Amino acid sequence: MSIKQGKHIAIYGKGGIGKSTTTSNISAALANAGYRVIQIGCDPKSDSTTILRGGNDLPTVLDTLREQSKVRLEDISAVGFGGVLCIEAGGPVPGVGCAGRGINAAVEQLQELRVFDEFKPDFVLYDVLGDVVCGGFAVPIRDGLADRAYVVSSSDFMSIFAANNLFKAVNKYAPSGGARLGGIIANSILAAYAPALIDDFAGKTGTHVIGYVPRSLVVAQSELYGKTVIEAAPQSEQAQVYRNLAKYIDENEDSVIPKPLNSPELKKWAREWGDRIFEVETGVVHEMASI
Amino acid sequence: MSHHLEASRNSCALHGALQLFEAIDGVVPVIHSTSGCGVQHYLGVTRLSGGNDTFGSPPVSSSNITQKHVVFGGGSRLREQLKNTVKVVQGELYAIVTGCSTEMVGDDIPAMAREGRDQEWPVIYTNTPGFGGDIHHGYHLALKALIEQLPDILKSREEIPSGLVNIWGIIPNQDPFWRGNLQELGRLLEGIGLVPNLLLGNGQNVASWQQVPGALLNLFISPWGEFPARLLEERYATPSIICEGVPVGNAASILLRRLTDRLELDPIRTEEFITREESRLNQQFARLADSYYRAGFQREFALVGESAQVIGIGEFLVNSFGMLPRTLVITDNPSESIQEALDSRLMAILPGYCTDVLFSEDQSEIHDVVRAGQPGIILGSSLEQEVAVELGVPFLALSFPLFDRIVLERAYAGYRGAAALLEDLGSAMLAGSKYINEAS
Ligand SMILES: Nc1ncnc2c1ncn2[C@@H]1O[C@H](COP(=O)(O)OP(=O)(O)OP(=O)(O)O)[C@@H](O)[C@H]1O
Ligand code: SF4
Ligand SMILES: [Mg+2]
Numbered sequence: 207m208s209i210k211q212g213k214h215i216a217i218y219g220k221g222g223i224g225k226s227t228t229t230s231n232i233s234a235a236l237a238n239a240g241y242r243v244i245q246i247g248c249d250p251k252s253d254s255t256t257i258l259r260g261g262n263d264l265p266t267v268l269d270t271l272r273e274q275s276k277v278r279l280e281d282i283s284a285v286g287f288g289g290v291l292c293i294e295a296g297g298p299v300p301g302v303g304c305a306g307r308g309i310n311a312a313v314e315q316l317q318e319l320r321v322f323d324e325f326k327p328d329f330v331l332y333d334v335l336g337d338v339v340c341g342g343f344a345v346p347i348r349d350g351l352a353d354r355a356y357v358v359s360s361s362d363f364m365s366i367f368a369a370n371n372l373f374k375a376v377n378k379y380a381p382s383g384g385a386r387l388g389g390i391i392a393n394s395i396l397a398a399y400a401p402a403l404i405d406d407f408a409g410k411t412g413t414h415v416i417g418y419v420p421r422s423l424v425v426a427q428s429e430l431y432g433k434t435v436i437e438a439a440p441q442s443e444q445a446q447v448y449r450n451l452a453k454y455i456d457e458n459e460d461s462v463i464p465k466p467l468n469s470p471e472l473k474k475w476a477r478e479w480g481d482r483i484f485e486v487e488t489g490v491v492h493e494m495a496s497i
Numbered sequence: 498m499s500h501h502l503e504a505s506r507n508s509c510a511l512h513g514a515l516q517l518f519e520a521i522d523g524v525v526p527v528i529h530s531t532s533g534c535g536v537q538h539y540l541g542v543t544r545l546s547g548g549n550d551t552f553g554s555p556p557v558s559s560s561n562i563t564q565k566h567v568v569f570g571g572g573s574r575l576r577e578q579l580k581n582t583v584k585v586v587q588g589e590l591y592a593i594v595t596g597c598s599t600e601m602v603g604d605d606i607p608a609m610a611r612e613g614r615d616q617e618w619p620v621i622y623t624n625t626p627g628f629g630g631d632i633h634h635g636y637h638l639a640l641k642a643l644i645e646q647l648p649d650i651l652k653s654r655e656e657i658p659s660g661l662v663n664i665w666g667i668i669p670n671q672d673p674f675w676r677g678n679l680q681e682l683g684r685l686l687e688g689i690g691l692v693p694n695l696l697l698g699n700g701q702n703v704a705s706w707q708q709v710p711g712a713l714l715n716l717f718i719s720p721w722g723e724f725p726a727r728l729l730e731e732r733y734a735t736p737s738i739i740c741e742g743v744p745v746g747n748a749a750s751i752l753l754r755r756l757t758d759r760l761e762l763d764p765i766r767t768e769e770f771i772t773r774e775e776s777r778l779n780q781q782f783a784r785l786a787d788s789y790y791r792a793g794f795q796r797e798f799a800l801v802g803e804s805a806q807v808i809g810i811g812e813f814l815v816n817s818f819g820m821l822p823r824t825l826v827i828t829d830n831p832s833e834s835i836q837e838a839l840d841s842r843l844m845a846i847l848p849g850y851c852t853d854v855l856f857s858e859d860q861s862e863i864h865d866v867v868r869a870g871q872p873g874i875i876l877g878s879s880l881e882q883e884v885a886v887e888l889g890v891p892f893l894a895l896s897f898p899l900f901d902r903i904v905l906e907r908a909y910a911g912y913r914g915a916a917a918l919l920e921d922l923g924s925a926m927l928a929g930s931k932y933i934n935e936a937s
Contacts, residue, residue, distance in 0.1 A: 272569055302570035304602045311568050 219358035220368035232319035233434035237288025241328040249335035250297025258286030261432035266296020306342015347385035354388040361400035364454040373466035386461035389416035504860035509627030513635020520669040522702035525588035528559035530596025546670035547904030593622035600626035657711030663882030664724025677908030688770040719805030744807025746915035796873030797823035824870035892931030
């Protein structure tokens, strides 16, 4: 590969946790700050960049590859809000074929097209499907494509579980040139205990939280307009939260190799938090506890 | 995996299924996999078994999938391939077999076969990825497909002869003498009034397979025959008889008497047949005596091959020919329980004699143990020749891979096979013997 153009960042997290929303808003914020940005959806659903493009159709790399032998960059990309170059890897029909291999094939195709040399991005963001289910979905962090991985997580156990799985993958590949972990993006923060829970998990795994994104109606509203918050409500507090995340990713070079918890540790940790939340909700007052 | 294997003699499941299907007239295999799988079957299996392969390589239908089919699924490619195959290649039965890549992706093969059947095409299928098992496993999978699916597709037309016996456990090409061995086994069964169903090679066809359910008995010649025999017992309550090795020489008499007993055949007819065959073989032994003693045929031997060969040939060489089993290597990876059974049987060939028995498919391990035994002659695959050259001892190639011998009709089974084995073994001994050099 030629010398890498720009910072390459992969965003992981449990299905439906807010990866695409968060990634798109970060892309939009980076673009607003004057950077050249590419966002690549590595998800067969191919809806990663929807809110950057006003919901317009965009043929995926794999669909194009299926139909024609020669693929051109203009066939598979669209310029979205703030000049962000939007690309969707795409994938097979659910239940058929191998999506993992699809991600591989799409990324190979992008390299063949020399997208990064042509576009000269400052940032490339990979929005990767849910859990790291197989080797295919580890491609962005495995093959030296991305230098940093971030994980989006809420305070649900399942999203923490998925984050821990990502840590396992990073832990496995980072020593041999794979991506290191930039940190956790806490999303959909609503409950009072949520930041403390995520902070505690970060502490246990040797990582940290780079930002807390509140659950907000503005997000839903902007989504209905087919827009990012940055575009639809630039003055909102929520937009500022995303701008701060973008600024952090831009300015910060910190990264770690996380120390994932093993299954019994994770279960034990979750049970302890279960007890604590129960006590808070039911108003059990411990000695010395400040309320 | 604890260590790597060098030059394994056991190819993949896909190839095992192809071995079976290609040995039945009228069956057209359709490979659903990458293009290399079919080529590898030729390069790694059929070409290495006594030189019987189609010129160049067999023209086999294959979907030759590429990355596109891995990503999006290869079902439609298979559908197209099946359609074209039915159009271009005349066959009575089309058999879909799959390889590693299409199974990894999870293409829905039963659905594709069903679509074919909906078009009134006779299609069976079996999922045979190489990672699922070796050539013996593939042989089993293909048998299972035929036994379970064939009756639903084609209705039997012919009457089933009485006294029909199915013969199982001889894997085409994996036993380079499979054609001849089956023929001789058939001759033996006919000799005592039975009707052999050879099922493979020499004009055996789909109709032969349609007769399988109506057989009186299933006879299996190797541990690999147990599986189909069990399937048939479950489905049709057909009883079976096991003969763990290819019966060579007098072992054939034992088998024939067992069959006569079990099926209540005419014992006089059987004894007459056995007497005729044995006396002929005994005369051949007698004529061989001079060479036997002058060239010192009675020596320690190493024998490397599949279990059916090692048992059958090994027992014959020891019991009837007075040779000494130094090293016996079984290469077909039988299950642990079968290994134990074979082990105790082999140990009993020559009680008190020190025989090394090894179960291995790893060339370097095999060669080490053969070398260490310092045998006076080596019988094995063509791969063992280098050890024979190194030790300066005679060599007879008789197991897979067999790439320096042509085997068209030769058999080592039965009485005639015993004579053929004596001819080949004796010739190898004489060619490598001092006696020749002194005489000249
Ligand atoms: N901070 C937030 N506040 C309110 N709604 C949010 C927030 N973050 C995400 N959402 C909403 O959650 C839903 C799922 O978000 P998104 O599509 O970004 O998730 P995802 O992780 O990309 O999902 P998938 O795994 O399916 O790709 C969307 O409707 C989105 O608007
Ligand atoms: S091992 Fe797999 S890939 Fe190789 S020939 Fe067999 S089926 Fe094909
Ligand atoms: Mg998404």
